[in-house]
Amino acid sequence: MTGRTRNFYLIPYAAWMLLFVAAPIALIVYYSLFDIEGKFSFTNYQKFLSPIYLKMTLYSFWYALLITLFSLLVAYPTAYALTRTKHKQLWLLLIVLPSWINLLLKTYAFLGLFGTYGLTNAILETLGLGTHQILFTDFSFIFVSVYIFIPFMILPIFNALEDMNSSLLDASRDLGASAWITFRRVIFPLTLGGVKAGCQAVFIPALSLFMITRLIAGNRVITLGTAIEQHFLVTQDWGMGSAIAVVLIIVMALVMIATGERKRGVKDA
Amino acid sequence: MRSRNGTPANAYLFVVFLILYAPILYLLFYSFNSGGTMHGFEGFTFEWYQEVFQDTRLFVIVLNTVVIALLSAAISTLFGVMGALAINRIRRRRNRNALLTVNNVLIVSPDVIIGASFLILFTMAGIKLGFISVLLSHIAFSIPIVVLMVLPRLREMSPTLIDAARDLGASGWYVLSRVVLPFIRPGIFAGFFMALTYSMDDFAVTFFVTGNGYSTLSVEIYARARHGISLSINALSTLIFLFTLALVVGYYLMNRRGNRRPGWGAPLP
Amino acid sequence: MNKKPIIRFENVTKQYDGETILNDVSFEIESGKFYTLLGPSGCGKTTILRLIAGFTEPTEGHIHFRGKVIDRIPANERQVNTVFQDYALFPHLNVYENVAFGLRVKKWKKPDIDAKVKEALRFVNLEGYETRAISEMSGGQRQRVAIARAIVNEPEVLLLDEPLSALDLKLRTEMQYELRELQRRLGITFIFVTHDQEEALAMSDEIFVLDHGIIQQTGSPTDIYDEPINRFVADFIGESNIVPGRMIRDFLVEFAGRTFECVDGGFSSDEPVEIVIRPEDLEITTPDRGKMKVRVDSQLFRGVHYEIIGYDESGNEWLVHSTKRVNVGAEIGLDFDPEAIHVMRFGETEEEFDRRLEAYESSESGGAST
Numbered sequence A: 001m002t003g004r005t006r007n008f009y010l011i012p013y014a015a016w017m018l019l020f021v022a023a024p025i026a027l028i029v030y031y032s033l034f035d036i037e038g039k040f041s042f043t044n045y046q047k048f049l050s051p052i053y054l055k056m057t058l059y060s061f062w063y064a065l066l067i068t069l070f071s072l073l074v075a076y077p078t079a080y081a082l083t084r085t086k087h088k089q090l091w092l093l094l095i096v097l098p099s100w101i102n103l104l105l106k107t108y109a110f111l112g113l114f115g116t117y118g119l120t121n122a123i124l125e126t127l128g129l130g131t132h133q134i135l136f137t138d139f140s141f142i143f144v145s146v147y148i149f150i151p152f153m154i155l156p157i158f159n160a161l162e163d164m165n166s167s168l169l170d171a172s173r174d175l176g177a178s179a180w181i182t183f184r185r186v187i188f189p190l191t192l193g194g195v196k197a198g199c200q201a202v203f204i205p206a207l208s209l210f211m212i213t214r215l216i217a218g219n220r221v222i223t224l225g226t227a228i229e230q231h232f233l234v235t236q237d238w239g240m241g242s243a244i245a246v247v248l249i250i251v252m253a254l255v256m257i258a259t260g261e262r263k264r265g266v267k268d269a
Numbered sequence B: 001m002r003s004r005n006g007t008p009a010n011a012y013l014f015v016v017f018l019i020l021y022a023p024i025l026y027l028l029f030y031s032f033n034s035g036g037t038m039h040g041f042e043g044f045t046f047e048w049y050q051e052v053f054q055d056t057r058l059f060v061i062v063l064n065t066v067v068i069a070l071l072s073a074a075i076s077t078l079f080g081v082m083g084a085l086a087i088n089r090i091r092r093r094r095n096r097n098a099l100l101t102v103n104n105v106l107i108v109s110p111d112v113i114i115g116a117s118f119l120i121l122f123t124m125a126g127i128k129l130g131f132i133s134v135l136l137s138h139i140a141f142s143i144p145i146v147v148l149m150v151l152p153r154l155r156e157m158s159p160t161l162i163d164a165a166r167d168l169g170a171s172g173w174y175v176l177s178r179v180v181l182p183f184i185r186p187g188i189f190a191g192f193f194m195a196l197t198y199s200m201d202d203f204a205v206t207f208f209v210t211g212n213g214y215s216t217l218s219v220e221i222y223a224r225a226r227h228g229i230s231l232s233i234n235a236l237s238t239l240i241f242l243f244t245l246a247l248v249v250g251y252y253l254m255n256r257r258g259n260r261r262p263g264w265g266a267p268l269p
Numbered sequence C: 001m002n003k004k005p006i007i008r009f010e011n012v013t014k015q016y017d018g019e020t021i022l023n024d025v026s027f028e029i030e031s032g033k034f035y036t037l038l039g040p041s042g043c044g045k046t047t048i049l050r051l052i053a054g055f056t057e058p059t060e061g062h063i064h065f066r067g068k069v070i071d072r073i074p075a076n077e078r079q080v081n082t083v084f085q086d087y088a089l090f091p092h093l094n095v096y097e098n099v100a101f102g103l104r105v106k107k108w109k110k111p112d113i114d115a116k117v118k119e120a121l122r123f124v125n126l127e128g129y130e131t132r133a134i135s136e137m138s139g140g141q142r143q144r145v146a147i148a149r150a151i152v153n154e155p156e157v158l159l160l161d162e163p164l165s166a167l168d169l170k171l172r173t174e175m176q177y178e179l180r181e182l183q184r185r186l187g188i189t190f191i192f193v194t195h196d197q198e199e200a201l202a203m204s205d206e207i208f209v210l211d212h213g214i215i216q217q218t219g220s221p222t223d224i225y226d227e228p229i230n231r232f233v234a235d236f237i238g239e240s241n242i243v244p245g246r247m248i249r250d251f252l253v254e255f256a257g258r259t260f261e262c263v264d265g266g267f268s269s270d271e272p273v274e275i276v277i278r279p280e281d282l283e284i285t286t287p288d289r290g291k292m293k294v295r296v297d298s299q300l301f302r303g304v305h306y307e308i309i310g311y312d313e314s315g316n317e318w319l320v321h322s323t324k325r326v327n328v329g330a331e332i333g334l335d336f337d338p339e340a341i342h343v344m345r346f347g348e349t350e351e352e353f354d355r356r357l358e359a360y361e362s363s364e365s366g367g368a369s370t
Helices: A010-031 A043-048 A051-083 A088-100 A103-113 A119-126 A138-163 A166-174 A179-190 A192-207 A211-215 A224-234 A238-268 B002-030 B047-054 B056-089 B093-108 B111-125 B131-156 B159-167 B172-201 B204-209 B217-226 B231-257 C045-053 C095-105 C110-123 C139-151 C169-186 C197-203 C221-226 C231-236 C350-364
Strands: C007-016 C019-029 C034-038 C060-065 C080-083 C157-161 C189-194 C206-211 C214-219 C241-249 C252-255 C258-261 C271-277 C283-285 C292-301 C306-311 C317-322 C331-335 C342-345
Touching: A010 A238, A010 B056, A010 B093, A010 B111, A010 B131, A043 A051, A043 A238, A051 A088, A051 A138, A051 A192, A051 A224, A051 B002, A088 A138, A088 B002, A088 B231, A103 A119, A103 A138, A103 A211, A103 B002, A103 B217, A103 B231, A138 A192, A138 A211, A138 B002, A166 A179, A179 A192, A192 A238, A211 A224, A211 B217, A224 A238, A224 B111, A224 B204, A238 B111, B002 B231, B047 B056, B047 B231, B056 B093, B056 B131, B056 B172, B056 B217, B093 B131, B111 B131, B111 B204, B131 B172, B131 B204, B159 B172, B159 C045, B159 C080, B172 B217, B172 B231, B204 B217, B217 B231, C007 C045, C019 C045, C019 C060, C019 C214, C034 C045, C034 C197, C045 C080, C045 C157, C045 C189, C045 C206, C080 C139, C095 C110, C095 C139, C110 C139, C139 C169, C157 C169, C169 C189, C169 C197, C189 C197, C197 C221, C206 C221, C206 C231, C214 C221, C214 C231, C214 C350, C231 C241, C231 C271, C231 C342, C241 C317, C252 C271, C283 C317, C292 C317, C342 C350
Parallel strands: C034 C189, C034 C206, C080 C157, C157 C189
Antiparallel strands: C007 C019, C007 C060, C206 C214, C241 C252, C241 C271, C252 C258, C271 C342, C283 C331, C292 C306, C292 C331, C306 C317
């Protein structure tokens, strides 16, 4: 196109960026620098460095890591199996379909499923394992989170597997590699981009969950997300909430940079 | 490969599907339970559905949700298409990637942070929390999704197609309306559809920025679920499930007729 | 020759991101002829086409169309149409609507559009394909749709950007005939871009050979083939033997350690030059009867001929096309006519070349030619 044509589409789009991307981030940084009395200070960040918040951060990371790991463990074989089915697109649609059902409803369903008299306990009872307290445990929290996030892990991995040239597998087998070696040396490295995209799509939201922690974990698990919600909507300490959010944003940026750069590296190789 | 790995792979897929659909089916099943709990099916009843249909407050909330979803999807599609066109026009790779990175900030940001920062934004701007703030938020977080759905289609379009149209005498607006927009239509539909589902699915952002009694379904379900199990939620979820199913099937058929790959191969968060 | 040019490039330079794509190019295009812009990829040939079409503007210089400067006139207001390399057919429109596109833009009346589109489709032998989707058409058919879509607008100049490159060999040859025929029937100017020298030689009235953003040589196919101006043209058009030599005086040249009679002149004496001899102009004979002795290094059977590579005593490589078979390792003689020797001056421009050619040709025929 000629240099004369002005990119006027940029105007509304740039306005959106300014108003709803740049401004909110700037505001949240700004607010994090004021204590609850509205005085400029770094007390919020000092508070964040106290054992309570550090421990909470650590737990948050630990849970997010577990959720990501379990999601990956379930999702990879699922995606792999999906690529081998006859009507791939249909099966994929069926996998993705539940993710389009309101998150709250699915979470709510687990209140019933995991309840004292719910289906899970009924099954355990039949198997002679007895009734257990499932709701409001770490297990239920991680299980439900994995359940919610799994489609987001399956999709990028499935796409990466689909993008892979199938003759590469033949080539690997032809060169004498066993199925396992082929997986380890060819398939997995080639789908690493998808795995990273999936991990990114799970880890960051998992770090900031608050709805599931409230409904399923019954406030037993406090994550960074829960803390932000608490400060903003319950205690009205926006400064502290903003400070936690700023930390979360920084962590998020670091995760993005780390996974993003390595993804580029894989592409170049 | 298939014959060797077929059975265990399919069995695994079957289990994954079972777990993915179990909570949904569980909800559906108990929505007909006259017993009033999510265990011990006592008898078949439509009582809960009646309750849903007689609940005028719920009706208003459903209406709110649909209005917000349709309006925000339409407006964000408009902005998103312009954004995609703007990004596509940028020649320098680095500038384009920089813009895309900013575009993706809201997609990768945890809902809690979006919600919290928007809450600050609206408060600072003096916008009353309620319909407007919720609508603006939904538009804001849907725009980057639309951009991401439209952009690949736009990149797919050979630049000679635009040259050809201009060569045949078409002016800027004619090229846009008769060549570019028809070509990227599947992307626009996909973007609109995604925006629609994101809006209807959103809980966290709405939870933060709503106020003055204005509520959407997600927020309402959360509020009710915190009070414990009520089978009218089950009935409601059955209805939502059917609605989602109809939406997805409709979208799928529309794509099939348009002879295009369905859009869910594309990015989810 | 006195006809007014339809398109004129006046010292056109095109730079893109600081890189010079076209360097001070000037030429004229006459009405009703088949022109070919020939050159390797990146030589600037497509840029010339895009400048004429109006997809890009010259950095310096001017483009004239029928005497008027059109540098800043956008593509949609120009009297030229393009057939694109990838055809650029609109995938969301059927054959009919693709062809009708330009007429709809001009807001023609329905019956007029209908008549015109049908006529254009008949012209390219695609009657009855109106309602087909583009995706249902073969490569050759798409090609025809693209042509019909362009000619329906009755352009004065049709630009064709490597339109045959996506077709297979057989179809390509077929389309070469068809395009040439189409140009004759329409009587409009065709400007055809290609990197395929055979295509250029087969179809054109006039060929522009381009390299590194400069027009190296302009001329009819036979001119360019027989009288390449420099090493690049000689190498790019057909296969050639290019060896260093020395011009002793007019019509006497030395190369490969011997002197030969030739038909070129206008050089200073003892000027170093380059000699071009086409492989098909070399005839194999016995070593004692040939003008030159060559030892055969390798031989390939090419169907219509053998391709033989040998080396003379000075180490020059000679490529010979012959219907005769030889033995690898044997010594053979090469015979050729004085006319087969083409002498090239180093760094000679086209104008200098033409002037020199005219000078010695007139001196040779005793000033009889005009």
